[in-house]
Amino acid sequence: MRLLYGTTNPAKLSSMKQVLDKLSIDMIGLRDLNTRIPEVEETGNDPLENAVLKAHTYYDTFHLPVFSCDSGLYFGDLSPDLQPGTHIRRVGGRSLNDEEMTAYYANLARIHGGLLTGRYKNAICLILDPEHIYQSIDESLWTEPFLLTDTPHSKRVPGYPLDRLSLDIATRKYYYDLPDRVVDSSAVHTGYYQFFRAHCHPEHR
Known part of the structure:
Protein backbone atom coordinates (compact mmCIF):
# COMPACT_ATOMS: atom_id res chain seq x y z
CA MET A 1 0.00 0.00 0.00
CA ARG A 2 1.05 3.60 -0.56
CA LEU A 3 1.31 5.62 2.62
CA LEU A 4 2.13 9.30 3.16
CA TYR A 5 4.32 10.17 6.14
CA GLY A 6 3.38 13.66 7.26
CA THR A 7 6.93 14.98 7.50
CA THR A 8 9.35 17.07 5.43
CA ASN A 9 12.36 15.65 7.29
CA PRO A 10 14.27 13.25 4.99
CA ALA A 11 16.07 11.62 7.94
CA LYS A 12 12.77 10.75 9.64
CA LEU A 13 11.36 9.43 6.38
CA SER A 14 14.41 7.24 5.75
CA SER A 15 14.38 5.89 9.30
CA MET A 16 10.70 4.96 9.18
CA LYS A 17 11.14 3.27 5.80
CA GLN A 18 13.76 1.02 7.38
CA VAL A 19 11.52 0.24 10.35
CA LEU A 20 8.62 -0.79 8.11
CA ASP A 21 10.66 -2.42 5.35
CA LYS A 22 9.14 -5.88 5.90
CA LEU A 23 5.55 -4.66 5.66
CA SER A 24 5.61 -3.91 1.92
CA ILE A 25 4.57 -0.29 2.45
CA ASP A 26 5.36 2.20 -0.31
CA MET A 27 6.09 5.22 1.87
CA ILE A 28 6.45 8.80 0.63
CA GLY A 29 6.98 12.10 2.42
CA LEU A 30 5.32 15.47 2.01
CA ARG A 31 8.07 16.77 -0.25
CA ASP A 32 7.50 13.91 -2.68
CA LEU A 33 4.09 15.37 -3.53
CA ASN A 34 5.66 18.42 -5.21
CA THR A 35 2.84 20.68 -4.13
CA ARG A 36 2.10 23.26 -1.46
CA ILE A 37 2.17 21.79 2.02
CA PRO A 38 -0.37 23.22 4.48
CA GLU A 39 0.95 24.65 7.71
CA VAL A 40 -0.37 22.99 10.84
CA GLU A 41 -0.58 24.96 14.06
CA GLU A 42 0.38 22.44 16.70
CA THR A 43 -1.94 23.57 19.47
CA GLY A 44 -2.40 20.17 21.12
CA ASN A 45 -1.85 19.66 24.83
CA ASP A 46 0.25 16.55 24.27
CA PRO A 47 2.05 14.71 21.45
CA LEU A 48 -1.02 12.65 20.53
CA GLU A 49 -3.24 15.69 20.03
CA ASN A 50 -0.61 17.23 17.74
CA ALA A 51 -0.20 14.00 15.78
CA VAL A 52 -3.98 13.87 15.27
CA LEU A 53 -4.10 17.51 14.14
CA LYS A 54 -1.39 16.95 11.55
CA ALA A 55 -2.74 13.65 10.23
CA HIS A 56 -6.25 15.04 9.72
CA THR A 57 -4.93 18.17 8.01
CA TYR A 58 -2.83 16.17 5.55
CA TYR A 59 -5.58 13.63 4.90
CA ASP A 60 -8.16 16.36 4.23
CA THR A 61 -5.69 18.10 1.89
CA PHE A 62 -4.23 15.22 -0.09
CA HIS A 63 -6.86 12.44 0.33
CA LEU A 64 -4.16 9.80 0.76
CA PRO A 65 -3.60 7.28 3.54
CA VAL A 66 -1.38 9.23 5.93
CA PHE A 67 0.22 9.11 9.34
CA SER A 68 1.82 11.78 11.49
CA CYS A 69 3.98 11.57 14.59
CA ASP A 70 4.82 13.96 17.39
CA SER A 71 6.87 13.84 20.55
CA GLY A 72 7.29 15.63 23.86
CA LEU A 73 9.89 15.70 26.60
CA TYR A 74 8.82 14.88 30.13
CA PHE A 75 10.74 14.74 33.42
CA GLY A 76 9.62 12.55 36.29
CA ASP A 77 10.70 15.04 38.96
CA LEU A 78 8.96 18.16 37.62
CA SER A 79 5.56 19.61 38.34
CA PRO A 80 3.13 19.82 35.39
CA ASP A 81 3.69 23.57 34.93
CA LEU A 82 7.43 23.04 34.36
CA GLN A 83 7.17 20.09 31.95
CA PRO A 84 8.57 20.95 28.49
CA GLY A 85 6.05 18.63 26.85
CA THR A 86 5.68 19.42 23.16
CA HIS A 87 7.26 22.87 23.58
CA ILE A 88 10.82 21.79 24.24
CA ARG A 89 12.44 24.87 22.73
CA ARG A 90 9.72 27.41 23.51
CA VAL A 91 9.94 28.93 26.98
CA GLY A 92 8.23 32.03 28.32
CA GLY A 93 6.46 32.69 25.05
CA ARG A 94 9.53 32.71 22.83
CA ALA A 103 21.43 27.37 29.90
CA TYR A 104 17.72 27.01 30.67
CA TYR A 105 17.74 23.22 30.99
CA ALA A 106 21.05 23.16 32.87
CA ASN A 107 19.54 25.55 35.41
CA LEU A 108 16.36 23.46 35.55
CA ALA A 109 18.46 20.44 36.48
CA ARG A 110 20.52 22.50 38.94
CA ILE A 111 17.55 23.70 40.96
CA HIS A 112 16.30 20.12 41.18
CA GLY A 113 19.46 18.63 42.62
CA GLY A 114 21.71 18.54 39.54
CA LEU A 115 20.04 15.66 37.70
CA LEU A 116 16.63 15.06 36.17
CA THR A 117 15.30 11.82 34.72
CA GLY A 118 13.71 12.49 31.34
CA ARG A 119 11.98 10.60 28.57
CA TYR A 120 10.61 11.44 25.15
CA LYS A 121 7.01 10.33 24.71
CA ASN A 122 6.11 9.65 21.08
CA ALA A 123 2.64 9.47 19.56
CA ILE A 124 1.17 8.55 16.18
CA CYS A 125 -2.06 8.98 14.25
CA LEU A 126 -2.79 6.87 11.16
CA ILE A 127 -5.68 7.60 8.79
CA LEU A 128 -6.31 5.01 6.11
CA ASP A 129 -9.77 6.35 5.29
CA PRO A 130 -12.56 8.04 7.27
CA GLU A 131 -13.66 4.68 8.74
CA HIS A 132 -10.18 3.48 9.67
CA ILE A 133 -8.40 5.93 11.97
CA TYR A 134 -5.91 4.67 14.55
CA GLN A 135 -3.86 6.49 17.15
CA SER A 136 -1.50 5.66 19.99
CA ILE A 137 0.70 7.21 22.65
CA ASP A 138 1.51 3.81 24.10
CA GLU A 139 4.67 3.42 26.16
CA SER A 140 6.05 1.06 23.51
CA LEU A 141 6.61 4.16 21.35
CA TRP A 142 8.59 6.08 23.98
CA THR A 143 12.36 6.32 24.29
CA GLU A 144 14.29 4.85 27.17
CA PRO A 145 14.81 7.20 30.14
CA PHE A 146 17.96 9.32 30.29
CA LEU A 147 19.55 11.74 32.75
CA LEU A 148 19.75 15.49 32.24
CA THR A 149 22.67 17.10 34.07
CA ASP A 150 23.33 20.69 35.08
CA THR A 151 26.85 20.66 33.61
CA PRO A 152 27.08 20.95 29.80
CA HIS A 153 29.53 18.85 27.83
CA SER A 154 32.15 20.90 25.97
CA LYS A 155 31.04 19.49 22.63
CA ARG A 156 28.47 21.49 20.69
CA VAL A 157 26.39 20.21 17.76
CA PRO A 158 24.17 22.91 16.23
CA GLY A 159 20.48 22.13 16.57
CA TYR A 160 20.95 19.56 19.36
CA PRO A 161 21.61 21.56 22.54
CA LEU A 162 20.16 19.00 24.94
CA ASP A 163 22.69 16.40 23.80
CA ARG A 164 25.27 18.43 25.74
CA LEU A 165 23.34 17.71 28.93
CA SER A 166 22.30 14.11 28.32
CA LEU A 167 23.76 11.20 30.28
CA ASP A 168 23.35 7.48 29.82
CA ILE A 169 21.26 6.34 32.75
CA ALA A 170 23.21 3.10 33.31
CA THR A 171 26.76 4.48 33.26
CA ARG A 172 26.04 8.15 34.03
CA LYS A 173 28.42 9.06 31.24
CA TYR A 174 27.69 11.73 28.68
CA TYR A 175 26.32 10.19 25.51
CA TYR A 176 29.09 12.05 23.71
CA ASP A 177 31.68 10.14 25.76
CA LEU A 178 30.35 6.65 25.15
CA PRO A 179 32.45 4.62 22.70
CA ASP A 180 30.83 4.26 19.28
CA ARG A 181 27.86 6.20 20.60
CA VAL A 182 24.58 4.73 19.38
CA VAL A 183 21.27 5.72 20.92
CA ASP A 184 19.36 2.48 21.27
CA SER A 185 16.02 3.06 19.58
CA SER A 186 15.26 -0.59 18.85
CA ALA A 187 12.42 -0.70 21.38
CA VAL A 188 10.82 2.40 19.84
CA HIS A 189 11.19 0.95 16.34
CA THR A 190 9.56 -2.29 17.49
CA GLY A 191 6.65 -0.28 18.87
CA TYR A 192 6.09 1.48 15.55
CA TYR A 193 6.45 -1.77 13.62
CA GLN A 194 3.82 -3.50 15.77
CA PHE A 195 1.45 -0.54 15.40
CA PHE A 196 1.59 -0.62 11.60
CA ARG A 197 1.51 -4.39 11.45
CA ALA A 198 -1.73 -4.34 13.43
CA HIS A 199 -3.46 -1.63 11.41
CA CYS A 200 -2.11 -1.78 7.85
CA HIS A 201 -3.83 -5.10 7.24
CA PRO A 202 -4.66 -6.13 3.65
CA GLU A 203 -8.37 -5.66 4.34
CA HIS A 204 -7.74 -1.94 4.83
CA ARG A 205 -5.65 -1.43 1.68
Whole structure:
Protein backbone atom coordinates (compact mmCIF):
# COMPACT_ATOMS: atom_id res chain seq x y z
CA MET A 1 0.00 0.00 0.00
CA ARG A 2 1.05 3.60 -0.56
CA LEU A 3 1.31 5.62 2.62
CA LEU A 4 2.13 9.30 3.16
CA TYR A 5 4.32 10.17 6.14
CA GLY A 6 3.38 13.66 7.26
CA THR A 7 6.93 14.98 7.50
CA THR A 8 9.35 17.07 5.43
CA ASN A 9 12.36 15.65 7.29
CA PRO A 10 14.27 13.25 4.99
CA ALA A 11 16.07 11.62 7.94
CA LYS A 12 12.77 10.75 9.64
CA LEU A 13 11.36 9.43 6.38
CA SER A 14 14.41 7.24 5.75
CA SER A 15 14.38 5.89 9.30
CA MET A 16 10.70 4.96 9.18
CA LYS A 17 11.14 3.27 5.80
CA GLN A 18 13.76 1.02 7.38
CA VAL A 19 11.52 0.24 10.35
CA LEU A 20 8.62 -0.79 8.11
CA ASP A 21 10.66 -2.42 5.35
CA LYS A 22 9.14 -5.88 5.90
CA LEU A 23 5.55 -4.66 5.66
CA SER A 24 5.61 -3.91 1.92
CA ILE A 25 4.57 -0.29 2.45
CA ASP A 26 5.36 2.20 -0.31
CA MET A 27 6.09 5.22 1.87
CA ILE A 28 6.45 8.80 0.63
CA GLY A 29 6.98 12.10 2.42
CA LEU A 30 5.32 15.47 2.01
CA ARG A 31 8.07 16.77 -0.25
CA ASP A 32 7.50 13.91 -2.68
CA LEU A 33 4.09 15.37 -3.53
CA ASN A 34 5.66 18.42 -5.21
CA THR A 35 2.84 20.68 -4.13
CA ARG A 36 2.10 23.26 -1.46
CA ILE A 37 2.17 21.79 2.02
CA PRO A 38 -0.37 23.22 4.48
CA GLU A 39 0.95 24.65 7.71
CA VAL A 40 -0.37 22.99 10.84
CA GLU A 41 -0.58 24.96 14.06
CA GLU A 42 0.38 22.44 16.70
CA THR A 43 -1.94 23.57 19.47
CA GLY A 44 -2.40 20.17 21.12
CA ASN A 45 -1.85 19.66 24.83
CA ASP A 46 0.25 16.55 24.27
CA PRO A 47 2.05 14.71 21.45
CA LEU A 48 -1.02 12.65 20.53
CA GLU A 49 -3.24 15.69 20.03
CA ASN A 50 -0.61 17.23 17.74
CA ALA A 51 -0.20 14.00 15.78
CA VAL A 52 -3.98 13.87 15.27
CA LEU A 53 -4.10 17.51 14.14
CA LYS A 54 -1.39 16.95 11.55
CA ALA A 55 -2.74 13.65 10.23
CA HIS A 56 -6.25 15.04 9.72
CA THR A 57 -4.93 18.17 8.01
CA TYR A 58 -2.83 16.17 5.55
CA TYR A 59 -5.58 13.63 4.90
CA ASP A 60 -8.16 16.36 4.23
CA THR A 61 -5.69 18.10 1.89
CA PHE A 62 -4.23 15.22 -0.09
CA HIS A 63 -6.86 12.44 0.33
CA LEU A 64 -4.16 9.80 0.76
CA PRO A 65 -3.60 7.28 3.54
CA VAL A 66 -1.38 9.23 5.93
CA PHE A 67 0.22 9.11 9.34
CA SER A 68 1.82 11.78 11.49
CA CYS A 69 3.98 11.57 14.59
CA ASP A 70 4.82 13.96 17.39
CA SER A 71 6.87 13.84 20.55
CA GLY A 72 7.29 15.63 23.86
CA LEU A 73 9.89 15.70 26.60
CA TYR A 74 8.82 14.88 30.13
CA PHE A 75 10.74 14.74 33.42
CA GLY A 76 9.62 12.55 36.29
CA ASP A 77 10.70 15.04 38.96
CA LEU A 78 8.96 18.16 37.62
CA SER A 79 5.56 19.61 38.34
CA PRO A 80 3.13 19.82 35.39
CA ASP A 81 3.69 23.57 34.93
CA LEU A 82 7.43 23.04 34.36
CA GLN A 83 7.17 20.09 31.95
CA PRO A 84 8.57 20.95 28.49
CA GLY A 85 6.05 18.63 26.85
CA THR A 86 5.68 19.42 23.16
CA HIS A 87 7.26 22.87 23.58
CA ILE A 88 10.82 21.79 24.24
CA ARG A 89 12.44 24.87 22.73
CA ARG A 90 9.72 27.41 23.51
CA VAL A 91 9.94 28.93 26.98
CA GLY A 92 8.23 32.03 28.32
CA GLY A 93 6.46 32.69 25.05
CA ARG A 94 9.53 32.71 22.83
CA SER A 95 11.76 30.25 21.02
CA LEU A 96 15.21 29.75 22.57
CA ASN A 97 18.41 29.48 20.55
CA ASP A 98 20.84 26.65 21.28
CA GLU A 99 22.84 28.49 23.94
CA GLU A 100 19.74 29.80 25.70
CA MET A 101 18.22 26.33 25.64
CA THR A 102 21.35 24.75 27.13
CA ALA A 103 21.43 27.37 29.90
CA TYR A 104 17.72 27.01 30.67
CA TYR A 105 17.74 23.22 30.99
CA ALA A 106 21.05 23.16 32.87
CA ASN A 107 19.54 25.55 35.41
CA LEU A 108 16.36 23.46 35.55
CA ALA A 109 18.46 20.44 36.48
CA ARG A 110 20.52 22.50 38.94
CA ILE A 111 17.55 23.70 40.96
CA HIS A 112 16.30 20.12 41.18
CA GLY A 113 19.46 18.63 42.62
CA GLY A 114 21.71 18.54 39.54
CA LEU A 115 20.04 15.66 37.70
CA LEU A 116 16.63 15.06 36.17
CA THR A 117 15.30 11.82 34.72
CA GLY A 118 13.71 12.49 31.34
CA ARG A 119 11.98 10.60 28.57
CA TYR A 120 10.61 11.44 25.15
CA LYS A 121 7.01 10.33 24.71
CA ASN A 122 6.11 9.65 21.08
CA ALA A 123 2.64 9.47 19.56
CA ILE A 124 1.17 8.55 16.18
CA CYS A 125 -2.06 8.98 14.25
CA LEU A 126 -2.79 6.87 11.16
CA ILE A 127 -5.68 7.60 8.79
CA LEU A 128 -6.31 5.01 6.11
CA ASP A 129 -9.77 6.35 5.29
CA PRO A 130 -12.56 8.04 7.27
CA GLU A 131 -13.66 4.68 8.74
CA HIS A 132 -10.18 3.48 9.67
CA ILE A 133 -8.40 5.93 11.97
CA TYR A 134 -5.91 4.67 14.55
CA GLN A 135 -3.86 6.49 17.15
CA SER A 136 -1.50 5.66 19.99
CA ILE A 137 0.70 7.21 22.65
CA ASP A 138 1.51 3.81 24.10
CA GLU A 139 4.67 3.42 26.16
CA SER A 140 6.05 1.06 23.51
CA LEU A 141 6.61 4.16 21.35
CA TRP A 142 8.59 6.08 23.98
CA THR A 143 12.36 6.32 24.29
CA GLU A 144 14.29 4.85 27.17
CA PRO A 145 14.81 7.20 30.14
CA PHE A 146 17.96 9.32 30.29
CA LEU A 147 19.55 11.74 32.75
CA LEU A 148 19.75 15.49 32.24
CA THR A 149 22.67 17.10 34.07
CA ASP A 150 23.33 20.69 35.08
CA THR A 151 26.85 20.66 33.61
CA PRO A 152 27.08 20.95 29.80
CA HIS A 153 29.53 18.85 27.83
CA SER A 154 32.15 20.90 25.97
CA LYS A 155 31.04 19.49 22.63
CA ARG A 156 28.47 21.49 20.69
CA VAL A 157 26.39 20.21 17.76
CA PRO A 158 24.17 22.91 16.23
CA GLY A 159 20.48 22.13 16.57
CA TYR A 160 20.95 19.56 19.36
CA PRO A 161 21.61 21.56 22.54
CA LEU A 162 20.16 19.00 24.94
CA ASP A 163 22.69 16.40 23.80
CA ARG A 164 25.27 18.43 25.74
CA LEU A 165 23.34 17.71 28.93
CA SER A 166 22.30 14.11 28.32
CA LEU A 167 23.76 11.20 30.28
CA ASP A 168 23.35 7.48 29.82
CA ILE A 169 21.26 6.34 32.75
CA ALA A 170 23.21 3.10 33.31
CA THR A 171 26.76 4.48 33.26
CA ARG A 172 26.04 8.15 34.03
CA LYS A 173 28.42 9.06 31.24
CA TYR A 174 27.69 11.73 28.68
CA TYR A 175 26.32 10.19 25.51
CA TYR A 176 29.09 12.05 23.71
CA ASP A 177 31.68 10.14 25.76
CA LEU A 178 30.35 6.65 25.15
CA PRO A 179 32.45 4.62 22.70
CA ASP A 180 30.83 4.26 19.28
CA ARG A 181 27.86 6.20 20.60
CA VAL A 182 24.58 4.73 19.38
CA VAL A 183 21.27 5.72 20.92
CA ASP A 184 19.36 2.48 21.27
CA SER A 185 16.02 3.06 19.58
CA SER A 186 15.26 -0.59 18.85
CA ALA A 187 12.42 -0.70 21.38
CA VAL A 188 10.82 2.40 19.84
CA HIS A 189 11.19 0.95 16.34
CA THR A 190 9.56 -2.29 17.49
CA GLY A 191 6.65 -0.28 18.87
CA TYR A 192 6.09 1.48 15.55
CA TYR A 193 6.45 -1.77 13.62
CA GLN A 194 3.82 -3.50 15.77
CA PHE A 195 1.45 -0.54 15.40
CA PHE A 196 1.59 -0.62 11.60
CA ARG A 197 1.51 -4.39 11.45
CA ALA A 198 -1.73 -4.34 13.43
CA HIS A 199 -3.46 -1.63 11.41
CA CYS A 200 -2.11 -1.78 7.85
CA HIS A 201 -3.83 -5.10 7.24
CA PRO A 202 -4.66 -6.13 3.65
CA GLU A 203 -8.37 -5.66 4.34
CA HIS A 204 -7.74 -1.94 4.83
CA ARG A 205 -5.65 -1.43 1.68
